[in-house]
Amino acid sequence: MKISDLVGSATANTFRSKTRTLLTILAIFIGAFTLTLTSGLGTGINAYIDDTVTAIGASDVMSVVKTPDADDGFGSADAGPAEYDPDTVSSGQDGPPGQQTVVALTPADLDTLADIDGVLDVQATRSISADYIQVGDGTRYVVDVGGLVAGQRTPLAAGSEPDNASSQSQLALPTSYVEPLGFADDAAAVGQTVSIAVTDAQRTQQVIEATIVGVAEETLATGGGVVPNDALTDALFDAQNTGVPAAEAQRYAQAAVWFDPAATDEQISALKDRLADAGYTGSTVADQLGAFRTVIDGIVWVLNAFAVIALLAASFGIVNTLFMSVQERTREIGLMKAMGMGSGKVFGLFSLEATFIGFLGSAIGAVLAVAAGTAISSALAGSFLADLPGLTLIAFEPVSIAAIIGLVMAIAFLAGTLPASRAARADPVDSLRYE
Structure with missing residues (x-):
């Protein structure tokens, strides 16, 4: 029997017992469908993270903070309240007590x-805590003021990036605003012109006006804050530090x-x-987004x-x-062996049947998973994930x-192999006598 005949016979024999075979294929289908869908989920999100890192640029910059002492309780959620340290400043991030502050960087x-x-x-990265953003006499909205280091780019939905060389106060507004x-x-x-308010050290609220030059898409890296140019950053920082001694004003949460x-x-x-030997901790954009990748991969x-x-x-x-x-098919196996079919070909016949069942279940599962994943991604992209343009939640690679x-199939x-081995070892005489 030729290989082609062996494959044809195995394919035909697969559906001798249709119900039993279909139930087995269904079980394989469930596993293959789930495996394809979850693999697509990891591929889609990790591709988005890679695109985000590439899109914002600045691959030659890292953020640096001062490494806290191991015994001061900073960075540990289980260490309890951290002892007060006058050398700390706000990290600008939410978190448990002791994790909302970092050791300040000074000019030294x-x-x-x-x-x-x-x-x-x-x-130095200057932290700005804005009170609100407003257009004319309209509603005031709470806003974060971010910032990009030189070389980073802002993914834009409209307009252009803020020009750091300009003396005019400019910003990129998040799409959600x-x-x-x-x-x-x-x-x-x-x-258009917007007003941003900050409160200085004398508890006086100061309002700075700026021009919107671009509308920024919100990504994992850029977040949802306005992106100012250097002129606006200077104006807001100086206004916020009105009344603060120069030595106190020159304390920074991090540096680029x-x-x-x-x-x-x-x-x-x-x-x-x-940097670590000198008492500092450095991390690139890829490092910071790597945490997302680790969680998703897990x-x-x-x-x-x-x-x-x-x-x-x-x-x-x-x-x-x-x-x-x-x-x-005991008698059939005996007849095949009596007619000269070797044990190897008998083994191959039943092994091919098993492999064909695996192929059917996995192929159907993969095709339906691709269809379902594509439909789910399209639906979510227009609803829950609309604020993350460019994200294909579930993506598939051939x-x-x-x-x-x-x-x-493997x-x-x-x-x-176990039932195939049993068939291959069958004695043709005993098999022909089987009732």
């Missing part, structure tokens, strides 16, 4: 950072450190080590584990299906789908 720290081997430039502030659309907001754009991963890691692995369990359960169905098939189908083949 900036000089120290500048002297570290591999550091090309240092710039366009409608509440009374603008018809993103384009209508460009060129530039390094060689051509630096390799090993060189960047070595720079982080040198969730995907857990979901994949359930899918693999379903496939293992389905493999027992394949074993049962083929064992019953071998028993029902190589991954082929790998999943291959994996399921599991099916292994599951079929």
